[in-house]
Each structure stands twice: as C-alpha cells, then as structure tokens.
Amino acid sequence: MAEETVLVTGGGGYIGSHCCKALRRAGYTPVAFDNFVTGWREAVRFGPLEEGDLSDRARLDEVFARWKPVAVMHFAALSQVGESIRDPGRYWRGNVSATLNLIEAATAAGCLDFVFSSTCATYGEQDGVVLDEDTMQAPINAYGASKRAIEDMLRDFSISACLRHTIFRYFNVAGADPDGEIGECHVPETHLIPLVLDAISGRRDAITIFGTDYKTPDGTCIRDYVHVCDLVDAHLAGLEWLRQGNSNRVFCLGTGQGFSVREVIEAASRVTGQPVPVLEGARREGDATQLVCGSTRARTELGWDPQRSVLEDMISDAWRWHQRGAYKN
Numbered sequence: 001m002a003e004e005t006v007l008v009t010g011g012g013g014y015i016g017s018h019c020c021k022a023l024r025r026a027g028y029t030p031v032a033f034d035n036f037v038t039g040w041r042e043a044v045r046f047g048p049l050e051e052g053d054l055s056d057r058a059r060l061d062e063v064f065a066r067w068k069p070v071a072v073m074h075f076a077a078l079s080q081v082g083e084s085i086r087d088p089g090r091y092w093r094g095n096v097s098a099t100l101n102l103i104e105a106a107t108a109a110g111c112l113d114f115v116f117s118s119t120c121a122t123y124g125e126q127d128g129v130v131l132d133e134d135t136m137q138a139p140i141n142a143y144g145a146s147k148r149a150i151e152d153m154l155r156d157f158s159i160s161a162c163l164r165h166t167i168f169r170y171f172n173v174a175g176a177d178p179d180g181e182i183g184e185c186h187v188p189e190t191h192l193i194p195l196v197l198d199a200i201s202g203r204r205d206a207i208t209i210f211g212t213d214y215k216t217p218d219g220t221c222i223r224d225y226v227h228v229c230d231l232v233d234a235h236l237a238g239l240e241w242l243r244q245g246n247s248n249r250v251f252c253l254g255t256g257q258g259f260s261v262r263e264v265i266e267a268a269s270r271v272t273g274q275p276v277p278v279l280e281g282a283r284r285e286g287d288a289t290q291l292v293c294g295s296t297r298a299r300t301e302l303g304w305d306p307q308r309s310v311l312e313d314m315i316s317d318a319w320r321w322h323q324r325g326a327y328k329n
C-alpha cells in the first residue's frame with residue numbers, strides 16, 4: 001500500500017523540516033510546500049517538494065489533487081515581531097489571508113485534519129505567569145494577532161466544514177536534529193542561542209544581552225526553551241490524536257522551566273568549552289521579562305514527554321549543527 005502523505009507548509013523552514021523528518025520516520029510521506037522566502041531548499045530532504053505560495057489557490061488545488069494528503073501541518077508563516085509592528089499588512093496578508101486560502105483549499109479537497117503552529121505571542125504582555133491553554137489571549141503586535149485570527153478561523157471552519165484541528169502554542173524553540181542533517185538558519189538571525197554560538201565561533205564579534213535591569217535574579221530575561229525534536233513529537237502526537245477522531249483542542253508546549261539570558265550564555269560556554277564574548281546593551285522593545293509555558297494538557301492528553309528539552313542538550317545539538325555550517329540555498 002502506498003504511504004499516506006501529509007502536506008507540510010513551511011517544510012523548508014526550521015520547525016517544518018524537523019517535522020518532515022519525524023513524519024518520514026513515522027511512515028508518512030511528507031510533502032513540503034514552501035515559497036523559500038525564509039525556508040531552504042537544502043532542508044527539504046525527507047519527501048517531495050512542492051514549491052509555491054499559499055496566496056496561489058490554483059497551485060494549492062493542484063497540490064491537494066496530486067498528493068491527496070490525509071492531513072495538513074501548517075508551519076509556513078512570517079514570525080518576526082519587530083517587522084510585524086512596522087509592517088502589519090505583510091502579516092495579515094502573509095499569515096491570515098494565506099492561511100484562509102490554505103484552509104479553503106484543504107476543505108474543498110476533503111482534507112479535514114489540520115495541525116496548526118501557533119504562538120504564545122497570542123497572549124500579549126502577561127509577565128511572570130505560567131501561560132497555559134486557559135490564559136486569556138490579548139496579542140499586542142500583528143504577529144500575535146495574525147496567529148490568533150487563524151485560531152479563530154480554524155474554529156469557524158470546524159463548524160462550517162467539519163475541519164478537525166489541533167493548535168500548538170509555543171515560544172522558544174531551540175536545538176537541532178541530533179543527526180546533524182538539518183538545523184536552525186534564519187536570515188537575519190535574531191534568536192538567542194544561534195547568536196551566542198555565532199559569537200563563540202567568531203562568526204560575529206559578540207552577543208549583546210538585551211537588558212540587564214529586569215526584575216529577575218540576574219537582571220536578564222527568562223524564557224522557556226523547548227527542543228525542536230520534542231516540539232515536532234508533540235505535533236505528530238496531535239496528528240495521531242486527530243486521526244483517532246478527536247478534534248479542536250489547543251495545547252501549549254513548554255517545559256515550565258525558565259532560563260535567563262545569562263544562564264543560556266553560561267550553558268553555551270560549558271557545552272562548547274569556550275568563552276563567550278558578551279556585551280551588555282539596552283532592552284529590546286517588546287520583550288517581556290519572563291515567559292514560561294505550561295504543558296500539563298499536552299503531557300496528560302497526548303502523552304507528550306519532552307525528554308530532550310534540557311538546556312545543555314539543546315545547545316549541544318545546535319552547536320553540532322552550527323559547526324557544519326549554514327544552508328546556502
């Protein structure tokens with residue numbers, strides 16, 4: 001029997017490519033759909049590629065007709081908070097309108113299982129509390145607002161078109177494939193761990209800590225880091241959960257444990273055995289002091305067990321990938 005296919009939008013991106021690898025391992029054919037605005041051709045290695053843009057409905061119809069996927073896993077998105085504040089239209093078009101096209105194409109093709117990558121940025125400024133599925137959403141930028149709008153869209157289509165969905169909300173994804181085949185590569189890079197590794201290897205002069213006067217034990221911001229492989233495991237568990245006939249549930253993905261920027265830098269120095277050149281700078285606009293994400297529901301209902309989300313392991317996997325170099329196309 002032919003393998004079942006799953007359409008993975010953003011399959012050339014950081015999380016999407018790791019998801020394709022996990023799907024392949026689980027016996028599916030992952031069909032990567034990507035426009036390569038932020039994704040990488042080299043990251044598409046676990047199944048066929050369909051190049052295209054989510055704004056192109058005819059192209060989507062073609063892809064659904066060709067592969068008859070059993071589900072969609074939707075990672076393709078613009079995800080830079082600062083850019084979304086400067087250019088909200090890009091986010092409403094690129095995230096919301098594009099996803100509307102995707103949902104309409106999926107439901108028209110009878111592909112009704114939908115796994116969506118959302119974000120704790122839908123919560124807005126709620127410093128210090130553990131964010132979970134019951135926390136009120138109040139986004140403060142177009143990135144968070146666009147993701148929340150898509151969550152609402154999924155609810156509406158679940159009523160009108162019987163679309164079954166799971167929504168995963170998460171913040172700080174880290175690490176890389178332990179085999180070193182794929183990893184994180186953003187241009188420009190804005191995320192803490194890859195930037196720290198750049199500073200260690202000399203690709204950049206230093207890492208600048210954005211703010212040392214926060215009300216935290218060492219004055220720097222605290223975040224909850226999840227290993228990308230654990231994260232995609234949860235998405236696969238969500239897919240199976242849908243395919244067992246369940247539907248329409250939000251799951252937050254975090255470890256519940258936060259690390260400060262300084263703790264991340266110290267761990268990177270320990271893991272690599274090298275000093276980290278550090279500069280202390282001003283706060284970055286829009287950064288919350290402390291963001292920690294609860295995941296009791298994912299653990300109890302999906303059996304999620306994020307074993308690799310140990311800070312040193314995430315950094316050592318990211319370091320292995322970093323030493324291999326970056327994608328070129």
Ligand SMILES: O=c1ccn([C@@H]2O[C@H](COP(=O)(O)OP(=O)(O)O[C@H]3O[C@H](CO)[C@H](O)[C@H](O)[C@H]3O)[C@@H](O)[C@H]2O)c(=O)[nH]1
Binds near residue numbers: 171172192195284
């Ligand atoms: O050069 C840097 C880069 C980051 N940081 C700090 O490191 C922490 C983590 O920053 P990241 O940019 O790695 O991650 P964020 O928590 O800002 O971003 C996360 O949340 C965002 C939404 O708010 C997006 O979803 C994004 O993709 C996701 O990684 C923050 O306190 C930030 O101020 C620094 O000190 N120096």
